[in-house]
Amino acid sequence: MSTSSLIEGLDADVQVSRGAFALSAHVRVPGGEVLAVLGPNGAGKTTLLRTLAGLIPLRQGRISIAGTVWDDPATDVFKDATERRIGLVFQDYRLFPHLSVLDNVAFAPRARGVKRAAARAHALETLQTLGLDALAARRPAQLSGGQAQRVALARALASGPAMMLLDEPLAALDARTRLEIRSELRRRLTSFSGPSIVVTHDPLEALVLADRILVLEEGRIVQTGTPAEVARRPVTEYVARLMGLNLYAGRLIDPAHGRIRLDSGGELIAASIPEGLPADAKVLAVLAPTAISLHLGELPEGSPRNVWAGTVSGVELLTDRVRVAVKGAPDALVDVTAAAVAELRLTPGLEVQLSAKAGEVTAYPAP
Known part of the structure; x- marks a missing residue:
């Protein structure tokens, strides 16, 4: 990370209370980095965004960017939203319906006192840079969803x-347009020299757009890391389910053989354990639904080292597969084909056997 990136970046210690809810998060984003903020409803994502934008003042903490303090209760500094140099893109885009595309884009410079001709010239240059100059004379009602997102x-x-x-920049788009816009948005954000924060509920959006992911739960940061780190090593059940994984907490009872006793009941064996972990160390184990096999009756010879019994509790059709929820020790989500559901007659209440290779279990220290 360069010194210039630190100078241009965001350093925010956000301490906010809203009724019974409290948000406490220290967020640092260097210049040029895209940070995705994930979290369940009520986790504090919108509160964080509104606080950074100057719509909610800090109770404690400090927000500074590019060396300029925006909010610091200790020194009685507070710049409101109109004083903060922030580019906002909302879920519904909020384009002014009575203005042309050109005048929508020219609005911010005009609001700062730039003369109309100069503001429109700058707006046209921005539209040309994004390949949108052909839309300059249109009104928002004449734009497709993808075009409106680009104009915003x-x-x-x-x-x-x-x-x-x-804030949820792609949520209003249909699936095909979202796919098209996602890569373009990533390209535009990475060419921006300042920090960018994308609030989303979509894990794929976060994985594709971001250099780093921050996960909020109940007003606290529970995990932060690169998309690969978060996807491979989730630390909470919410993150694991978001990434489509089974997550188990437990203790390492036999480091030499990778045996893990799970807090929820049962055991798993991992082929590889991080070096230096002692016996009784708290660990997390991850197992992908696609790595678990489902059987009726006895397993064939040469079965994997992880085998346990369970009862089907639910069956859900996903886009290209069927996810089977199984209650057992441990519980598991298992992905199978639609043909397997029909062949095995998988219905709630059916007793099954599950198996997984030790090499498919990823184990790492619990935080």
């Missing part, structure tokens, strides 16, 4: 922001 991004960039804040 152009308007945010034309404001000359020190930081970009995007």
Whole structure:
């Protein structure tokens, strides 16, 4: 990380109370980095975004960007939303329906006192950069969802922001348009020199758009890391389910053979254990639903080292497979084909056998 990135970046110690809810999060985003914020409903994602934007004042803490303090209760400094150089992209885009695309993009410079001709010239340059100049004369009602999203991004960039804040930027798009826009948005954000924060509930969006992911639960940061780190080593049940994984907490009872006694009941054997972990160390174990095999009756010879019994508790059709929920020691989500569901007659209450190779179990120290 360069010194210039630190100078241009965001350093925010956010301490906010709203009724019974409290948010406590220290967020650092260097210039040029895209941070995705994930979390369940009520975790504090929107509160964080609104606080950074100047819509909610800090109770304690400090927000500074590019060396400028925006909020610091201890020194009685508070810049409201109109004083903060922030490019905002909302879920519903919030384009002014009575203005053309060109004048929507020119709005931010005009609000800062730039003369109309100069603001429109800057807006047109921004539209040309994003390949949107052909839309300049249209009104928002004449735009497709993808076009409106691009125009909203152009308007945010034309404001000359020190930081970009995007709230569920792709949620209003259909699946095909979302796929098309996602890679383009990533390209635009990575070319922006300041920090960018994307709030989303979509794990794929976070994995594709972000350099780093921050996970909030109940107003606290529970995990942060690169997309690969978060996807491979979730530390809470919410993150594991978001990434489509089974997560088990337990203790390492036999380091030499990778035996883990699970807190929820049962055991798993992992082929590889991090070096130096002592017996009785708290660990987390991850197992992908696709790595678990489901059987009726006895297993064939040469079965994997992890074998346990369970009862089917639910069957759910996903896009290209069927996810079977099994109650056992431990519980598990198992992915099978639709043909397997029909062949095995998988219905709630059916007793089954599960198996997984030790090499498919990923174990790591619990935080």
